[in-house]
Amino acid sequence: DILMSSIVTDPPGGGELSGDPADQPSHPSGHAHSRIMNTRPSKEDILDHVVQHVSPKWFELGVKLLKKEQESHLETIRLDYPTDIKKRCAEMFWHWLTTDTNASWQQLIEALRSHAVELPVVAD
Secondary structure, rough: HHHHHHHHHHHHHHOOOOOOOHHHHOOOHHHHHHHHHHOOOOOHHHHHHHHHHHHHHHHHHHHHHOOOHHHHHHHHHHHHHOOOHHHHHHHHHHHHHHOOOOOOOHHHHHHHHOOOEEEHHHHH
């Protein structure tokens, strides 16, 4: 629930929640939850809510999120930031967000739950 509670309580765009019950944090499994899952994560959301929890698995996560032909970019990131795994993770996410027009919270959560990444606690 770490990731989803942060996302549901911080609506996209940083605005106030409306009076619509579907927008309230107490209803994460309703319409707000599906709407959020299908939205594109912002760089700020990734930095604020994700990088700190997943940095040690940045490479595995990149393999799950990036298209096959983009996986070589992960090695470039590794070489560019030899000692800073948080920077590696952030760069991998920036590459994903700028190259995948269908990037979504749903894709990220599925990748976190995958056997290759094995970070279901962060996804939940």
